[in-house]
Amino acid sequence: MKKIIYILFLVASSAFAQQKTAGNNCPCTVQSAISEWKPEFKKGFDQKSIFNSxxxxxxxxxxxEDRDTVYQIKIIVDPKSYGTFVYYQHLSFSKARLMNKQVTLCETSTNVHDGGWIGNNIFEPKNAINKQFVASSFFVGESYLRIDKSHFFRLYKCDKKNEFGIHxxxxxxYYRKTYWEIEGDYPEISMRSFTQIDVKKYNKQQLAExxxxxxxxxxxxxxxxGKWYQHFNKKPDYxxxxxxxxxxxxxxxxKENIKYITAFESADYYxxxxxxxxxxxxxxxRITVQENNTEKLFPFIQFPFIVNGEHDGMPELKISQQQFAKIWPMxxxxxxxxxNGTNKLVSWLSKSVFSKVDPFAELMLHTxxxxxxxxxxxxxxGTWKMSGAYADTDLYPKIQSMLMANKPKSPAKKN
Incomplete structure (x- = not known):
């Protein structure tokens, strides 16, 4: 009886060990075979020469992977705001339906595509983590990543072959790095956070696509x-x-880019x-403003000219032609x-926009x-006019006081 129990214990121990170590028995998944990997973070992500980088x-x-699950980490450092944002994803895929439980091979890099394609199988995520990190809190030194306050990953390289990973x-x-690229059209939407400058490059149809x-x-x-079924049915990359x-x-x-460009698809813009x-x-x-002749501006302005304050409760100030000459310099x-693009606060005077070659470089023009x-x-x-302006908390009361001072007095009543 004791012998039978001992045999059962050995079988259970072996099964447990297989479950914990499956996929971790490759040459580069032991401490003695790896060393620190120090990638050159400033090189970012070169989509056109991914094999070289x-x-x-x-x-x-x-x-x-282990016996029951395949794990995938995706890391994207935003090249437009390098040193600021990192996009991190962790997906778990069940192997329950697979006959052959070993998905990856030690000898070759795993064939990976977006959408759950790993090796010869397509998986549906059972768990998903998607986060945005500030780079200064995500990267710890040259070889460590911090996923939360107490959880660190180590970047490693294999000393025996050209292989890299996360431990x-x-x-x-041991997460082994695979050769992967963003396939199909518009890879940029999956690599960086979009701004109005990016959106301006495309028309509404392109944004929807x-x-x-x-x-x-x-x-x-x-x-x-449907429309998009037929559209992508013609594309070999999907x-x-x-x-x-x-x-x-x-x-x-x-997710953020989808939300951002959807707003522009339905917006009233050129x-x-x-x-x-x-x-x-x-x-x-712009040319007329630079001439410093207020009267020449009148054909470009809708009167009464409306000045609004910072808060919704502030009444509109209606400016006549005669009053405009006094408030325009203000x-x-x-x-x-x-x-700005590097997430820093910048300031400028309104008059400076008239000296810029392209003041709308970062603005979406509407119809x-x-x-x-x-x-x-x-x-x-059918004619464009300057219709109004916004006055901040300092300027608004000055304009309001000026209008009150110039308001005609009512004639005194006779007894």
Whole structure:
């Protein structure tokens, strides 16, 4: 009886060990065979030469597995805001339905594609973590990543061959880096956070195609016979039409970009940002402003000219032609604030926009109304006019007081 129990114990121990170590028995999954990997973070992610940059960038997909589960980590360092944001994803895939439980091979790099394709199998995520990190809190030194306050990953390289990875010491899990690239059209939407400068490069149809490209890349099941089903059916780079919900696959940056460009798809803006009548109006208006002759500005302005305050409760101030000459210099001296491409606060005076060659480089131009600095413009009866302005908490009361002082007094009543 004791012998039988002992045999059962050995079998159970062996099974437990197999479950914990499956996929971790390759040459580069033991401490003695690896050393620190110090990628050159500043090189970022070079989509066009991914094979050449394999050893230099932390960006990419990393695969690990045990007996029952395949694990995938995806890391993207935003090249536009390098040193600021890192997009991190961790997916878990069950191997329950597989006959052959070993998905990855030690001898070769695993064939990986977006949308759950690992080796010869397509998996649906059972667990998904998608986060955005500030780079200064994500990277610890040259060879460590911090996933949370107490959980660190070590970047490692294999001393015997050109192989790199991430070691999760707490779970004794070795994630091997794979050769992976963003396939299909518009890879940029999955690599960096979009701004208005990016969106301006595309028309509305291209924005819709870009948004749906993300879903196609993750094997979304489009409605059969529908517009996007037919569109991607002609594209050889997509292995699609599998999942009804691809939300777990979407990284933080992709979710934010989808939300951002969707707003512009339905917005009232010019498809061609550089060929429209507002630009023509602006060039004439800009030249006239630089002449410093207020009366020459009158044909470009809608009267009464409306000045709004910082808060909704502040009443509109209606400015006549005669009053405009006094408040115009004050409006030009107003200070404006914004966040630039490196997430730093910048300020400038309103008058500076008239000396810029392209003041709309970071602004989306609309078809009916536009704003630049503190100035508002509208298309009235087919003609563009400057219709109003915003006055901050310092300027608004000054203009209000000036209007009150110049208000005609009512004649005294006779007894």
């Amino acid at each position: 394999f050893a230099y960038t932390v960006n990419g997909i990393y695969i690990a 999760d010491a707490d779970r004794q899990r 870009m948004r749906n490209t993300i879903y196609a890349r993750y094997n979304y099941a489009f409605k059969e016979g 292995r699609w039409n599998h999942f009804k919900d691809v939300t777990p696959f979407l990284t933080h940056v992709e 498809d061609n940002q550089y060929k429209n009548d507002f630009i023509d109006f602006w060039q004439k208006f 409006l030009l001296q107003q200070e404006n604030y914004d966040i 009916k109304t536009n704003s630049i600095a503190n100035l508002d413009f509208g298309k009235l009866n």
